[in-house]
Amino acid sequence: PVSPSYLPKNLPKARAMDFITSTAILPLLFGCLGVFGLFRLLQWVRGKAYLRHAVVVITGATSGLGKECAKVFYAAGAKLVLCGRNGGALEELIRELTASHATKVQTHKPYLVTFDLTDPGAVVAAAAEILQCFGYVDILVNNAGISYRGTIMDTTVDVDKRVMETNYFGPVALTKALLPSMIKRRQGHIVAISSIQGKISIPFRSAYAASKHATQAFFDCLRAEMEQYEIEVTVISPGYIHTNLSVNAITADGSRYGVMDTTTAQGRSPVEVAHDVLAAVGKKKKDVILADLLPSLAIYLRTLAPGLFFSLMASRARKERKFKNC
Ligand SMILES: NC(=O)C1=CN([C@@H]2O[C@H](COP(=O)(O)OP(=O)(O)OC[C@H]3O[C@@H](n4cnc5c(N)ncnc54)[C@H](OP(=O)(O)O)[C@@H]3O)[C@@H](O)[C@H]2O)C=CC1
Numbered sequence: 001p002v003s004p005s006y007l008p009k010n011l012p013k014a015r016a017m018d019f020i021t022s023t024a025i026l027p028l029l030f031g032c033l034g035v036f037g038l039f040r041l042l043q044w045v046r047g048k049a050y051l052r053h054a055v056v057v058i059t060g061a062t063s064g065l066g067k068e069c070a071k072v073f074y075a076a077g078a079k080l081v082l083c084g085r086n087g088g089a090l091e092e093l094i095r096e097l098t099a100s101h102a103t104k105v106q107t108h109k110p111y112l113v114t115f116d117l118t119d120p121g122a123v124v125a126a127a128a129e130i131l132q133c134f135g136y137v138d139i140l141v142n143n144a145g146i147s148y149r150g151t152i153m154d155t156t157v158d159v160d161k162r163v164m165e166t167n168y169f170g171p172v173a174l175t176k177a178l179l180p181s182m183i184k185r186r187q188g189h190i191v192a193i194s195s196i197q198g199k200i201s202i203p204f205r206s207a208y209a210a211s212k213h214a215t216q217a218f219f220d221c222l223r224a225e226m227e228q229y230e231i232e233v234t235v236i237s238p239g240y241i242h243t244n245l246s247v248n249a250i251t252a253d254g255s256r257y258g259v260m261d262t263t264t265a266q267g268r269s270p271v272e273v274a275h276d277v278l279a280a281v282g283k284k285k286k287d288v289i290l291a292d293l294l295p296s297l298a299i300y301l302r303t304l305a306p307g308l309f310f311s312l313m314a315s316r317a318r319k320e321r322k323f324k325n326c
Pocket residue numbers: 059060061062063064065066084085086089115116117118143144145146147166193194195196237238239240241242243244245246248264267
């Protein structure tokens with residue numbers, strides 16, 4: 001093999017390697033690592049500054065992921081407006097937040113606004129109340145949601161509508177009600193907590209998966225339309241999280257499912273996911289998947305080999321039907 005012209009002639013192979021590593025590759029490697037590290041550090045500092053004193057609205061803050069998001073955004077110095085249907089639970093959370101002094105940054109006493117996302121009138125009134133809290137909104141985190149379990153044939157259209165109203169129409173209405181003030185300030189950030197099921201559909205989740213696919217589509221359109229006003233849109237798609245989502249899910253006839261599924265119980269801690277949400281928002285990420293390898297691979301499979309993916313889902317439906325005798 002011919003030695004590169006910049007190497008001294010007749011250099012033994014081992015010494016040639018030493019020469020390359022000591023003269024060219026190592027400094028280059030360290031240089032790249034240094035630049036990357038500096039870039040990450042800058043990103044982290046900018047993310048912290050972006051969230052400090054930012055007015056952040058979080059829906060579904062009474063429990064699960066929303067509650068944990070409230071804690072991490074509060075600790076990051078955000079001015080919070082916490083939303084949910086249960087005023088008592090929100091008051092309790094505010095007491096918990098303001099009682100803890102485990103943060104180095106200046107914190108702000110949160111406001112609370114109670115409303116039901118399935119009531120369009122209440123959503124418009126709530127948006128006006130939210131705007132009165134601090135006078136403007138920097139970041140809206142559309143987190144509230146419900147899940148569902150049932151076969152399509154057994155499920156009433158009323159149940160399909162209830163899931164869509166909570167997970168899709170409610171967040172869409174709240175976003176539309178808050179956008180004009182963001183556009184006027186040419187500043188704002190809309191976050192949608194979707195799901196892996198916004199990217200792939202699994203059997204016996206029709207209403208839930210449909211509502212999350214609709215969420216993904218709507219907020220992707222919004223991102224493109226809001227670019228001219230410098231308004232950011234982040235869609236976050238988590239895998240299973242250990243919350244009460246399955247317990248609170250509704251069934252084919254609209255009754256409460258009331259079971260903690262193994263998949264939910266074995267899901268990620270909502271505390272960890274909330275930190276990932278905070279980081280994604282701080283970095284103004286556009287589309288984030290927060291899941292293990294298998295669900296992430298399933299998304300690629302759905303795109304690259306849809307036939308195979310559909311067969312796998314049909315076999316999953318067969319197995320589950322046999323197991324549940326439905
Ligand atoms: N847990 C999981 O495995 C995953 C969850 N997600 C998503 O995360 C988000 C949060 O869910 P999670 O924390 O897990 O579940 P939880 O059931 O613990 O929390 C749901 C929240 O949504 C609120 N909510 C439900 N219905 C309404 C409504 N009609 N009007 C206003 N608020 C409502 C609830 O408030 P209230 O006190 O009023 O009931 C509650 O605060 C959801 O969008 C969910 O789809 C995504 C992927 C996985």
